[in-house]
Amino acid sequence: MTPADHAASLRVRDIHKRFGHFTALDGVSLDIAAGELVCLLGPSGCGKTTLLRCIAGLERQDGGSLYIGSRDISHLPPQARDYGILFQSYALFPNLNVEQNIAYGLAGASREQARVRVAEMLELVGLAGSERKYPGQLSGGQQQRVALARALAPSPSLLLLDEPMSALDARVREHLCTELRHLQRRLGITTLMVTHNQDEAMLMADRIAVINQGRVEQYGTPTEIYRQPATPFVAEFVGQGNWLPFASRQNGHVRVGGLELRLPEIAGSAASGRLFCRPEAIAIDPAEQQDNRFRAQVREITFLGNRCRMSFELEQLPGHPLLAELDPERLPRLGSPDIWVALPPHSLQVFA
Structure with missing residues (x-):
């Protein structure tokens, strides 16, 4: 099964999150269509990563609801939420080879099933034949591809990306942004990506949610965000003016x-x-x-x-x-x- 076989919408409803006296999320609501790629864009500390972690179940929201398709995942543990996640650091196991890293999330699969699935994923991300290499033998861009293959291997209905390009140099980052966008479209997997880089958001997103101080200032297409900014913050944060x-x-x-x-x-x-x-x-x-x-x-x-x-x-x-x-x-x-x-x-x- 490929992700496109069961891509699902994501609904975020009035999410609140506080850390002590600090309000990280102040009533955030979003609708993300099945197969859509949405970027959460904003400066450091605006709440975008906190929102992603709440969706993943790595943080518990103080209020509000989360739905993948018609399923309420608001209080489910992370392993029951049916998503793949790619972190900023890639989080590959250095003592496991590429095949073992990708197969890590294929619980319940036989050894042969896992081997076939790993080969499919490596072909998908352009690293066929790298099964026996270790993360330390790979470039940053190659490690990112392995981490992406691991996130996609279980065929999740939702893909979460937390600043996946920030550790790469500018030239590699632009190339991989384009490749990742083409791959996401081909698979049709619903994707939510966190970034502070407006160029990444403009290049990749179907829609962008510009977040500031825990609130969504504007949610629209890249063209709408750039040409018709809804607030002074959006106008200043996206592009020159x-x-x-x-x-x-x-x-x-x-x-x-x-x-x-x-x-x-x-x-x-x-x-x-x-x-x-x-x-x-x-x-x-x-x-x-x-x-x-x-x-x-x-x-x-x-x-x-x-x-x-x-x-x-x-x-x-x-x-x-x-x-x-x-x-x-x-x-x-x-x-x-x-x-x-x-x-x-x-x-x-x-x-x-």
């Missing part, structure tokens, strides 16, 4: 220092607050008739390979640096540090 405070608003326009900016037609009703804009949304050398077009002075340009990040100040808003991103090929055309920029209304988001 510019903030412009405004104190007055009238007829679809706001005053920011000496500037007047036109807002998008749908921009909330806040009379004061902050405008948010992604760096790549700022237009460099825009047409004269473009809305929110202002004179600016370039302060610094940072080359980032396939793009450049430019720090600039608007003439009517000195001392308030903003960021824009542009194609490196456009740099020679700028000519001087004095340029025109535009903050298109559709790129502006209002936060009260």
Whole structure:
């Protein structure tokens, strides 16, 4: 049987968890569809690993319910919850070879059944023929694959991943993220992954739950999280951004220092607050008739390979640096540090 044969949904309902006076989880609820990959994304100490451990039964929640499919697992021991788990450290047994590590969770299987299953798993993760090697003989990426094979060997209905890429260097991490995503889709196994790395979450997830101080700030697709952040925390945590405070608003326009900016037609009703804009949304050398077009002075340009990040100040808003991103090929055309920029209304988001 493969995981896809019995992939199940996961429902998290109003989970609370305290450690003494510290509230780690404050009423977290999530719905994860069968076969979906969801990332719990947030800074260290936000509660994402605590939530994963509650789902796994390694921590007991103080309140709330957990369901895999229609089965209430809220108070079941870990071994009765039907999941595979991959830890940050991989947790391989150094004194057992690869075959023995993978077969460890195949309780009740005969020796021949375990041997066949181990071979299937090693083929699945691209390590066929490595049965007799020991963890110390493997690279970090290979150890991660063995740990993944061990988690998948019992054909669980749920896969839990706790920062599985954090011990790898950037190049290996990106490659294995892609491989793991392809494997998860092929198997169709419901997967919940904890990460503090927004690039990992964007690359892998069907949906992302951004967690802050024990609460879900936003739950949506990577596109929704990036393009329509629901709160200032999400806007600041995911990607780069510019903030412009405004104190007055009238007829679809706001005053920011000496500037007047036109807002998008749908921009909330806040009379004061902050405008948010992604760096790549700022237009460099825009047409004269473009809305929110202002004179600016370039302060610094940072080359980032396939793009450049430019720090600039608007003439009517000195001392308030903003960021824009542009194609490196456009740099020679700028000519001087004095340029025109535009903050298109559709790129502006209002936060009260």
